[in-house]
Amino acid sequence: MKSTPVLVKNQKSVMFALLVISLVAYLPIAFSATLGDEWNFIKSSLSDGEKASTVSDSLSHVNDARATYENSFKDAAIELDSESNLIIETAFDEIVSNHNSGDTEMASLNKQAIDKTIYKIAYLKVAQALDAKDSKSFSSWFTVLESKFSLSEKYPDLHHMAEEISSDPNEIDEYYDSLKSGLLDIFKLKTLEEPEEAIFALDEGDVKNAQKFAYEGYYYYRTLHPAIEEKLGAEKAAELLHEMDEIKEITMSNKSSEMMKEEIEHVLDEITLIIREYEGSDSSEIGLVLSGIKDRLNLVEIEYLDAVTNGQIVNQEEYDETVAFLTKASEIFDDNQDALMELSPSDAQTLGSNLIEMEQIISSKDSTSKISILVGKSLNNIANLESFAGGAVETDIFEYFDEIEYLLNEAKVNYRNGNAQLAFDQVSTAYLDNYEFVEGPLGEVDMELMSKIEIDMREDLRNMIKNNASPDEVDAQIDIILMDLASAKKVVPEFGTIAVMILVVSIISIVAITSKSRLSLRI
Structure with a gap:
């Protein structure tokens, strides 16, 4: 029997060693993949x-994605929210x-339905882990939210x-409430952000992106939905879900x-009121003005972080959104500056100066810090x-009926004259x-009548107008x-008057639908 030449033996040994090294190098990477990596x-x-x-x-790509979902996320979805798995x-x-059919x-x-619904699964698992004081599960599922929202930055x-x-599971008690509310705040902000981005897109005639933002908003909201339901009740949460879905339908229509x-702007007004109620914010006219500026400035900071690096635009879409949100915040401030000056001249002046300085920084692509x-x-x-x-002012409820x-x-x-819009x-x-101000008092004495008027006006009548019903x-x-x-x-x-928190000085409406509408404000 011939012996194997030494050179061949050495070659085989080297090849085997290289194979082992490559496997050793590869395996830790494969096994260290986080759920955030799987989502990505x-x-x-x-x-x-x-x-x-x-x-x-x-x-083939879709099948790969589906296999990863089934391996990493499906069981959690079925366990905590079977509707998410169905979606x-x-x-x-x-998608298949x-x-x-060629409809890319x-x-x-x-x-978007898959992507954003996985965030909901991750949030539910994070909340479950916090409840169970399971730091290992918490850390595992938190990687999805960390990867998506760049939380460290x-x-x-x-x-x-x-x-x-x-590092220390005992810290769960310390951070439990802050973590859950902080994460929900992200989804709350997204619920407001995406419809507004759809409006920005439509302002440019970009229906395709408006559709994307509408879908994103709807599925982002699904994570917030249980919290809205818990705090405001099933009916109010269902109303908000309906409004988010309506924005999707609007963008998928054949309208200009x-x-x-214009339709989304009106729906967003309704969404904003419910969100403010959920927050427990001041829902007076000036309260809505200040909340509107605040939300948009938060979005300016978030979007600009992704938009600019070292004086260069690295993400044009995020940069454009930064500009749009700052422009809107500035418009709200300018239209209400007199009222804000009545509250606090120094704070109003400083806020106005800050907005101008931010515009200069963003225009020059200066530092995100x-x-x-x-x-x-x-x-x-x-x-x-x-x-x-602040200051509670008594408003006769019958003024709302008259209006x-x-x-x-x-x-x-x-x-009838052809002006449907x-x-x-x-x-x-x-x-x-x-009617929003009438619902509470009316619901106290006749819930059925209150609901009937709401549906007849908010849904049926508006749908008839949108669908070109006969006069x-x-x-x-x-x-x-x-x-x-x-x-x-x-x-x-017997209710006589209802207390509405409004500013004790006059408020300038940003957009008046009609000159007769005394109780209207748009932000």
Whole structure:
């Protein structure tokens, strides 16, 4: 038997050694993959599927994403929120169908359902781990939220709390409330941010991006939904879910960009009121103004962090959104400057100067830290202004009834004259800026009538106008509402007046739907 040459033996040994080294080098990476990495793989695979040149390649990427979901997230979804699993499984099926039919744009929208619903699963698992004082599970699931929201950079306090818990499970008691509320605040801000970004997109005639933002907003809100339900009740939470879904429907319609924008603006007003109620914020006119500025400045800081590095724009979309949010914050400030000056001249002046300085920094692509500092200072100014605002003023509830009746009758005339958009605006104002203040007192004595008027006005009447019902049908619907309002007025006289927290100085409305609408404010 011939012996193997030494050279061949050595070559085999070297090759085997290299193979072992490569495996040793690879295995720790494979086994150290976090759930955040798994989420990112799903997102990347679905995006790669949209870019693939053949249907078979697209479906291969989708299958990879689905396998990762089933291995890493499905059991958790079934355990804590079976509806989330159904949404994700349905979205995967839809994406396969989309690729087979060549509808990549719809595949991209369905991707949002998967992507954002995984965040909800992660949040629920984080909350479950906190309840169980399970720091290992907490740290594992927290990586999804860390990866998505760049918590170490954008929300360092939350990142620090998570690190403390990972190091010492006993810290869970210390940070329990702050962590849960802090994470929910992210989803709350996203609930407000995405519809506004849809409005910005439509302002540029970009329906495709508006659709994306609308889908993102809806699925972001699903994480916040249980908290809204717990605090405000199932009916209010369902209303907010309906409003978020309505924004999706608006962007998927065949209407003009301008009409979509106007409709979403009205829906966003309704969403904002519910969010302010959830926050326990001052829902007076000046309270909404200050909250509107505050939210947009928070978004300016967050978006700018991703937009600019070393004086260069690295993400044009984030930069454009930074500019848009700052512009909106400045518009709100400018339109209400006189009222804010009445509260505190020094804080109002400083806030105005900060907004101007932020605009200069962003225009020159200067340091993100400068924006963070100015946002922090501005939030302090806003807090001071909020502390000066207040004072309960008694408002006769029948003023709201009168305003609703006036607006509905005006809507009749305008719709019959062919001005459907103005009629829609007037109905929205009747509900949002007036009936909202009647609901509480009326619900105390006749919940069924309160709900009937709400649905008849907010849903049925507005849908009739949006769907171009005949003027006779619209008139008949309004007449039904007016008759019910007359009945409502008879059962609430004992309330006489209702207290509405408003500023003790005059407030300048930003947008007036009609010159007659005395109780309307737009932010």
